[in-house]
Amino acid sequence: MIFKKNIINIFFIFLLQFVMSGSYAVEPDEILLNKKKELMARNISKNIRCMVCQNQSIDESNASLARDLRILIRNQIQKGKTEEEIYKFLTDRYGDFILLKPPFKLTTLALWFLPLAFVLLGIFIVYFHNKKSIKL
Amino acid sequence: MASTLGNILLWLSLLFSVLQFFNSYKKDNQNTLKINKIAVNGLLASILLAFFLLIYSHVISDFTILNVVQNSHTTKPILYKISGVWGNHEGSMLLWILVLAVFNYFLFKLYNNKNTIFISKTLEVQAFITIGFIVFTIFTSNPFEVIFPSPENGLGFNPVLQDPALAIHPPLLYIGYVGFSAAFSISVATLKLNIVNSLPWYNYMKPFVLAAWTFLSIGIALGSLWAYYELGWGGWWFWDPVENASFMPWLLGTALLHSLIIVEKRQSLQAWVLLLAILAFLLSVVGTFLVRSGILTSVHTFALDPSRGIYILAFTALLGFYSLILFGSNSKKYFNNNYFAFFSKEGAILINNIFMIIVCSTVFLGTIYPLLIEAITNNKISVGEPYYNSTVIPILIPAILVMGVGPILSWGKQNKSEITKKIFPSIFITTIFTIIFFSIYRLISPIGVVGIVLAFWIISNNLVIFYKKINRSFGMIISHLGVGLLILGITGSSVWQIEKIINMKTDAEININKYKIVFDSIEEVKGPNYLALRGNFLVYDKNKNIITILKPENRFYPITGNFTSEASIHTNMLRDLYIVLGDGNLQKGWTVRLYYNPLVVWIWIGALVIFLGGLISLKNNIKKLA
Amino acid sequence: MQRHILKIPFIVFFLILLVFFYLLMIDRNPSKIPSALLGSKVPNFEANSLFKKDKFYSSQEFTNEITLVNFFATWCKPCKDEHVYILRLSDEMGLNVIGINYKDKAEKTTKWLKKLGNPYSKIAIDNNGQIAIDWGVYGIPETFVVNSEGIIKYKHVGPITKKIYKEINLLVRGLQ
Numbered sequence: 031m032i033f034k035k036n037i038i039n040i041f042f043i044f045l046l047q048f049v050m051s052g053s054y055a056v057e058p059d060e061i062l063l064n065k066k067k068e069l070m071a072r073n074i075s076k077n078i079r080c081m082v083c084q085n086q087s088i089d090e091s092n093a094s095l096a097r098d099l100r101i102l103i104r105n106q107i108q109k110g111k112t113e114e115e116i117y118k119f120l121t122d123r124y125g126d127f128i129l130l131k132p133p134f135k136l137t138t139l140a141l142w143f144l145p146l147a148f149v150l151l152g153i154f155i156v157y158f159h160n161k162k163s164i165k166l
Numbered sequence: 167m168a169s170t171l172g173n174i175l176l177w178l179s180l181l182f183s184v185l186q187f188f189n190s191y192k193k194d195n196q197n198t199l200k201i202n203k204i205a206v207n208g209l210l211a212s213i214l215l216a217f218f219l220l221i222y223s224h225v226i227s228d229f230t231i232l233n234v235v236q237n238s239h240t241t242k243p244i245l246y247k248i249s250g251v252w253g254n255h256e257g258s259m260l261l262w263i264l265v266l267a268v269f270n271y272f273l274f275k276l277y278n279n280k281n282t283i284f285i286s287k288t289l290e291v292q293a294f295i296t297i298g299f300i301v302f303t304i305f306t307s308n309p310f311e312v313i314f315p316s317p318e319n320g321l322g323f324n325p326v327l328q329d330p331a332l333a334i335h336p337p338l339l340y341i342g343y344v345g346f347s348a349a350f351s352i353s354v355a356t357l358k359l360n361i362v363n364s365l366p367w368y369n370y371m372k373p374f375v376l377a378a379w380t381f382l383s384i385g386i387a388l389g390s391l392w393a394y395y396e397l398g399w400g401g402w403w404f405w406d407p408v409e410n411a412s413f414m415p416w417l418l419g420t421a422l423l424h425s426l427i428i429v430e431k432r433q434s435l436q437a438w439v440l441l442l443a444i445l446a447f448l449l450s451v452v453g454t455f456l457v458r459s460g461i462l463t464s465v466h467t468f469a470l471d472p473s474r475g476i477y478i479l480a481f482t483a484l485l486g487f488y489s490l491i492l493f494g495s496n497s498k499k500y501f502n503n504n505y506f507a508f509f510s511k512e513g514a515i516l517i518n519n520i521f522m523i524i525v526c527s528t529v530f531l532g533t534i535y536p537l538l539i540e541a542i543t544n545n546k547i548s549v550g551e552p553y554y555n556s557t558v559i560p561i562l563i564p565a566i567l568v569m570g571v572g573p574i575l576s577w578g579k580q581n582k583s584e585i586t587k588k589i590f591p592s593i594f595i596t597t598i599f600t601i602i603f604f605s606i607y608r609l610i611s612p613i614g615v616v617g618i619v620l621a622f623w624i625i626s627n628n629l630v631i632f633y634k635k636i637n638r639s640f641g642m643i644i645s646h647l648g649v650g651l652l653i654l655g656i657t658g659s660s661v662w663q664i665e666k667i668i669n670m671k672t673d674a675e676i677n678i679n680k681y682k683i684v685f686d687s688i689e690e691v692k693g694p695n696y697l698a699l700r701g702n703f704l705v706y707d708k709n710k711n712i713i714t715i716l717k718p719e720n721r722f723y724p725i726t727g728n729f730t731s732e733a734s735i736h737t738n739m740l741r742d743l744y745i746v747l748g749d750g751n752l753q754k755g756w757t758v759r760l761y762y763n764p765l766v767v768w769i770w771i772g773a774l775v776i777f778l779g780g781l782i783s784l785k786n787n788i789k790k791l792a
Numbered sequence: 793m794q795r796h797i798l799k800i801p802f803i804v805f806f807l808i809l810l811v812f813f814y815l816l817m818i819d820r821n822p823s824k825i826p827s828a829l830l831g832s833k834v835p836n837f838e839a840n841s842l843f844k845k846d847k848f849y850s851s852q853e854f855t856n857e858i859t860l861v862n863f864f865a866t867w868c869k870p871c872k873d874e875h876v877y878i879l880r881l882s883d884e885m886g887l888n889v890i891g892i893n894y895k896d897k898a899e900k901t902t903k904w905l906k907k908l909g910n911p912y913s914k915i916a917i918d919n920n921g922q923i924a925i926d927w928g929v930y931g932i933p934e935t936f937v938v939n940s941e942g943i944i945k946y947k948h949v950g951p952i953t954k955k956i957y958k959e960i961n962l963l964v965r966g967l968q
Contacts, residue, residue, distance in 0.1 A: 055759075057757055058669040058757055061667065077552055081825070081930035095931075102922070121828065122828060123926060123928035125546065126546075126828075127546045128548070130549075130550030131553055137547075138535075138539075145557045148527050148528065152524055159505045159508075159513070159516060160505075160507055160508040160513070163505035163506055444801075448805070459812075459816065461815055479809065479812055479813060482809065486805050490802035493801060493802070495798075534808065538811055545826060546826060
């Protein structure tokens, strides 16, 4: 491929100014001035799944839907909504799938309870082993 | 023609595997050995040749072969033409088979005049696994498929895959989880034959587990390293299902490695080790299923194809059902009534095992839970990073505490005052290190303190062990030290990261930590197959001395029309300065993302040290066998 | 007791593989998410209309007939591909189809519809994507079927294909 240097370069600078590639996540113009509110927005965003990406949060993604949702979250925070209210707003529309931290529901009981059960089982096994070793 | 030759070699390798499988282990030892020698060497030779043939086809850009067309291009640099061979589904299956054949060869090398039946049985199992994968490859994922008419050039490539870390990441990973096949085969042979106490099967198993585990460790680390410098926000682990698929065999491998020590010393936990060896490999195969069947989407998944999925699932079922039913019926004879006291080396190792299993089960639960929910309720949920952070991290904390103490304890029960005496020096050193650390890094946060204390706990324990010559296992000391360094890096970079996102025009400046960054200029740059817009950022320390110029780039690859963003990173022992250039133009300025990542380099150093420790242990264990 | 514990690994493994097998067998798309709005009332929104001067009020629509809602844009290629089916749904089946023009330019949409045909009885303009978010839309085109009482009964993500067209056909007949 022979690059016609000048044309390609001009085209390229033009292209890169407007078409973006790896511009990741929160843009400067999204950031709220109030640090506490901005932190709240970032924390919520980290828990919201980017629906059009593969396994990223909207905080990390450069997809346009991710940006829309980031802005929406900040607007809601400015209106004074709580974290729960914002999560509810999003799950009402997108379902539980949009939450990266699974909700506490009947269907996710096993998910949250089993690790604890594993730990208890582990403690029991160690205790059992210890007890039996004393007997011998 | 390359394609014909390639297919012949694949069928030959199948033939040799079949020969090895049907070669009876029950009678006539000498003949069995001879036939296995032919089979083992023949398999290795044919698959090695096939593999080199595929590499050659990629290198010379033989576009009569579909695999080359789909994954290569004449302008690709030669290193990446080669690594492109295993970066796609079909080529990676060839790599799977190659690693199976290599481990098969080393299993064969175990033969001596006392263990012929046992090793023959092991080879039979290994052959079965190999047959399964070769058949899968030939019939559903054949890398030597032709394309007619052959096009002028390949379908381009993903520029994101052209990277040294990414190039070597798959082969190392595969030595890892494919290597567990050898442990699986030894375990099945042990269960099938009645060799309790007559053969040291665990001595055979250990070097294979060590090799697999060691390479899996470095393979995972390289993947994370790549993600860190490539993906643009300093992250290196995302609990992506495919990452989990490599992490789970690693966790089981760690448990397996440690319990093998107990089996060696105490002949205890044999049944448990046999089960672990089966599960570690089964998890590797299930991982392969998850990645290649289309059942999940992830950044890592290969092209989705349900028919492949059905085959892999069926084969996994076959392997799993046979081995686990065998375990259910035959493992009883490997039980003994050796119980461990809590305060002993074996007690500590048992505790470590349990923690590794708990973490593995939790990761497994999180990974497949969305699938379970979907099957049962037709609804979809996500299980992402927040879940794993809330479950896995709290479980790992006590595990790491025990890990510090374990190597210092002796075999057999000790009383509490003995133990206190032994660990007192480490507690002292840990405290000193922690105080020094926080007097320099004045940011105190609860989780940060926990992480630093744990890191220094491991490091000081191992320094004590080394100094007092308590333990002669040098490899173990090195690897454990590596874990301490790893924890240091993980804690530093997670807890104390500083992020700044701003809009900058040229000549603007910004401060981060004690550095001043000046946006000097922006320029065009031409690369071998891309055009880039590069920003030049001067970095000054607090004494106004210039430290470096960071040069992040936004690249355009004309052939595929891809855009990528390349971060610019300045690393030293204490922190990374990490900068990414975003959108923008000369009038309005550019979005600039700046990160101060403390102690990141210790993650990579720690991983490397773990790897070196593993290699040392491997060398020592192989010596023991000879 | 010990005998039975030893069978547990096999049983757990078996169950898990059963789940995987089931998921492979059913016709599922790992990247399609079921709508959270099925069975709920249509979201309340107002917007500018494309061809009319009056604003579009959702409360005034969806009250007495089965309605399709189609999110589309001129820059979206699958939207162009499916357009022929949207026309069929509107013309042949006589359905009321409302279009929601997502992040587009009015002049472009006008030209596009002139060229390809306009199946929409009304078109609402969604410039900032907020209406789409209210409907739980994450990738256009997306099409909803709303019954005569304003309840969302069905959603399809992606372009309408022959198969989906038939599905919608059957569904609408069932609702009438």
